[in-house]
Amino acid sequence: MAVSIKQTSDVAAVITVQVSAADYQPQVDKALKNYQKNASIPGFRKGHAPLGLIKKQVGTSVKVEEINRAVVSALFGYIDEEKLQILGNPLPVEDAEEYDFATEENFEFSYDVALAPKIEAKLEKKDKLTYYRIVATKEMEDEQIKRMLENAGKQIEADTVEDNDVVYGRALELADGQPKEGGIEAAQALILPRFTKSEAEKAKLIGAKLGDTITFEPFALYDGQAPEIASLLQIEKEAVPALDGVAFSYQITKISRREAAELNDAFFTEAFGEGSDIRSEEALRKNIQESFAEQFATESDFKFTRDLRALLLKKAGKIAYDEALLKRIFLARNAEAKVEDLDRDMPQIIDDITFDRIKGQLLEAAGVQISDEDLNKFALIVAKNQFAMYGMTSVPDELLENYAQSMLKDGRTKENLIDRVADSKLAAIAKEAITVTEKEVSPEEFNKLMSEDTKA
Structure with a gap:
């Protein structure tokens, strides 16, 4: 089996796989014999139908299946061996030659591949960003205390x-x-x-x-x-x-x-347990502030990561892609996608691809990997924040753990969490590499900043 590549541009290439009978016939013969052993055909005992009859009935379909298996293995083996960085999956070239698989033995299959462009975007001390730390207001503390007293009433x-x-x-x-x-x-x-x-x-x-x-x-x-x-x-x-x-x-x-319950020892015991250090309004407010800080940290990190993304995209400059090929790849992956939607969303898609490439490069350069422990810890934070949105700040650890694990069992949710963990690790790298100014803001001020980002 011969595999070759022809680069059609800096960001696209055609990989061709040539297949002869020697590359697939042994697998075809083996598959047909296995089929013969289990075949139940009228007029013959199970497993005793003539091989010629088996070939006549399913020979071509088995041949196509084994050819496809051999080609895919060779194609992706070549990509791995040559360490090609591609975007999406290879696609059969348009107007590909059609074959009569029943009679022909030698085949040639060509695939369009989108090559990942080289991107230069380094983080330096001269780069500057602001980290907005959200601080809960006294009114928010008062409202939380009121809610807790009502719940305990x-x-x-x-x-x-x-x-x-x-x-x-x-x-x-x-x-x-x-x-x-x-x-x-x-x-x-x-x-x-x-x-x-x-x-x-x-x-x-x-x-x-x-x-x-x-x-x-x-x-x-x-x-x-x-x-x-x-x-x-x-x-x-x-x-x-x-x-x-x-x-x-x-x-x-x-x-x-x-x-509502009264703010006394009985309330503190019911809310936090007998051995808790929280035994005064001052300690309660401190606990509430810490809970809000933990909840708001995710939002602050999101804002910082979004600003970091904008900085890196600006430093990378305009990156060339084979947009026509990318559209074909997206359409092949999602049958419900529409060309007009892709045309509209292409600038955003290009930015997403570029940022993902930069993020991957920076994480790899720093030797950063995402472990199961990282993912579990982040899922717990997300779970805790979701409960906090409904005023539930003292959720049992077992319930949080079960909720976090249920999120990780959902494939799409898990992918999203992996991406967010990668973002948080990139943010940690950036905070060491660039100049970051920290600024305290109220939730109202922060929401205004986020609204302005959306309009921009």
């Missing part, structure tokens, strides 16, 4: 309705101010004032006392939203439109309220 029964209460009552459909005969009646109608849609209707509830009876319009209270109204009155959603403008009486039978 208990349900109590109240006498007067407030916005965050859960109100239970008996709802009766009215006609001319009186209970309607055969009308709708819900003995356990539940209302959460903070989730209602009409301020005017909600005002009838707020301040009402246990045992009071108010008159309201459920349709207006929830702005005609059928699921909420049907749930309140325990009716079918199809019956809701007819209730537009219909009044109901509502006798309040119970007011349930979440009473």
